[in-house]
Amino acid sequence: MTVLLIVVAAVVLGLAAGWWLPPNGRLGKRSATATAPTVRRILLPFTGTSISSRSLQAALRLCKAENATLMPAYLARVPRTLPLDAAVPRQASEAMPLLEAIEQQAHAQDVPVDTRIERGRTYRHALSRLLDGEKVDRVIVSANGDTDHGLSEEDLVWLLREAPAEVLILRPGPADDRVVSAAAVAGHF
């Protein structure tokens, strides 16, 4: 009789535990995550309608190697005629599919992503605001030599001097014409 009671109690306990614990043993995973050190974040600022494929792949490789989160950030310029916190739907419509494409590529490589859009009067101003508001461990930018679009040489110098993080500037390369753009979005968006 006692044995039977013990068996019944064990079965009930087993069922209760099975009921209570989340599927796929996620409790164990969460505990492991909870004790992990602070997640490192790698900022990948960009402008315009495309991003250099080389920069993105470099950022993804680093994120993977360092178990870091990729933070792609679209820098938007707000005209001085508008308040700095004004909505910028036209620029947002450029940024959205690009962020989606980046996120898809990151997920394909199991890299966590936390996207941003930051506004400023200039690209440098937007980047400065972003660095003021976010804690990042590394910034990756591409020196593509195109001073009309994106960050200028002076901006890169400023970034090296002021950024509260490691700065990785990718020198111009032969594959810089390969870009990731909105066309890279897989499926419906």
Place this chain on the structure above:
Amino acid sequence: MEARAGRLKVFLGMAAGVGKTVRMLQEGHAAADSGRDVVVALLETHRREDTARAAEGLSILPRRIVDYRGTALQEMDLPAILARAPELCLIDELAHTNAPGLEHAKRWEDVRDVLRAGIDVLTTVNVQHLESLNDRVTELSGVVVRETIPDAVVGSADEIVLIDLTPEALLERLRAGKVYPAERVDAALNNFFKVENLAALREFSLRQVAEEVEAQRVGHAAAALPRREEHEQGDRAPQAVGERLMAAVEPLPSCQRLVRRAWRSAQRLGAELDVVWVQPPGRPPTDEEEARLGALRTLCSVLGAHLLVESGDDVAVAIAEAARRRGTTYILLGASRPPRGLARMREPLPLQLIRKLPGVDVRIVADRALRKETPS
């Protein structure tokens, strides 16, 4: 007891010359004829005879002269309006930027003071001055509109009157010299006043007014609803005329994607987007949640979406209440985490929302992290 704030009525047009000021003056005359104390605080006739004629017989406050770098500028006299304290005040060109050194940088801020003093205001504005439309107008027409007003100023108006005119009729008025003096007509026709520009601006105006009308209608209908059982309220919830989307999120990085998807859908539908987070009551957000909420707030602000932070124990009830209040027609949700413990007994959130909000579409946006194929 706090004094009653004045009522704001905005005459909205697609461009200069559609007749906003004349219509405002006509209403001023009608109010004066009915015995109200009416004052024209600021009138810009732009040398248009029709406009000047329409103002005849109304009391017009003199402008004050402001010296700015050796130039005498004429500006609206806010202290004189407040001292005069009429019942109704007519103030043209709401988006005007004041000369430096006055009480406020913008005329809409002056109007806010007048309303606070309990004075009703009639005012005029063109749709391209609305902040949210500013960059789209620039993209469309190539013209940078430097004087803008927050959308909330127009949104807070008690009444918005659309002064509509077909682009062809407006161009006819322009060519006849009824909008600008003859020497400026050619330049206007070659720049801003093109049929395609005007047609798009007209659409912006019509949409803006339609959204305001709908917001007011839904607001009135919701206020008129009797307090009944929840499911009855669901059946009787005011039905929106246009689409209005709501994305239910948590302050997590993965939810930014949900907001992006929702915003894209809203753009395609020409709809407004609300982003709602249901915060557990009695527990302030952690530092991490606060930071993520900040990121979400920035994203919503960039997109022109509205972030709503609702408090409630029951997520479905809180979302349903917010959706009814906002006149939502379409709710987007992320894929839920697997339920734990007794939560397994509960009906899934999408099903609860479908039941609580009949007639509202519910869409679940997939988690890309679970999709393993390599993008092409």
